[in-house]
Amino acid sequence: MERTLIIIKPDAVQRGLIGEIVARFERRGLRIVGMKLMQMDRDLAARHYAVHKGKSFYESLLDYITSAPVVVMALEGTDAVKAARGTIGATNPADAGAGSIRGDFGLEVGRNLVHGSDSVENGEKEVALFFGESGLLAWGRDVDRWIFEKP
Numbered sequence: 001m002e003r004t005l006i007i008i009k010p011d012a013v014q015r016g017l018i019g020e021i022v023a024r025f026e027r028r029g030l031r032i033v034g035m036k037l038m039q040m041d042r043d044l045a046a047r048h049y050a051v052h053k054g055k056s057f058y059e060s061l062l063d064y065i066t067s068a069p070v071v072v073m074a075l076e077g078t079d080a081v082k083a084a085r086g087t088i089g090a091t092n093p094a095d096a097g098a099g100s101i102r103g104d105f106g107l108e109v110g111r112n113l114v115h116g117s118d119s120v121e122n123g124e125k126e127v128a129l130f131f132g133e134s135g136l137l138a139w140g141r142d143v144d145r146w147i148f149e150k151p
């Protein structure tokens, strides 16, 4: 099943929004197959955000994401990447719709609360970067047949 990597960023953790944010993905029907509290070091942050190297906001992005603990989750589900991006909202919270995480809790692009993978390929890569081969749990929920037509 398709996988996506979610990071509950330092601002969201500091603001006490871990439970609120996890609840939104759970309610959506996505299945948590990996979850941990950690503080990213600069090397891991640079690997995760390698695509943005050289951009004007790159260094401040690394400062922000490494500044305090984050919660990292691997989620599974039908169209998990697209579904999670919808729940998260547009990159700039000012453009994010009400009802999305960024639209409900954020104002600035540099404090946008959550990361979600942007493609199926990057979802696989990012989950591997944070959880490795053995860091995920394969499990089924009793409710899966009420969320997935073909579990």
Ligand code: DAT
Pocket: 052, 057, 061, 090, 091, 109, 110, 112, 114, 115, 116, 118
């Ligand atoms: P997203 O996190 O929605 O996938 P992205 O991958 O384009 O967005 O950028 C990664 C992060 O970098 C984003 O969450 C916030 C920051 N960022 C992106 N564009 C920015 C900009 N124009 N100015 C400042 N920060 C930016």
Ligand code: MG
Pocket: 116, 117, 118
């Ligand atoms: Mg991105």
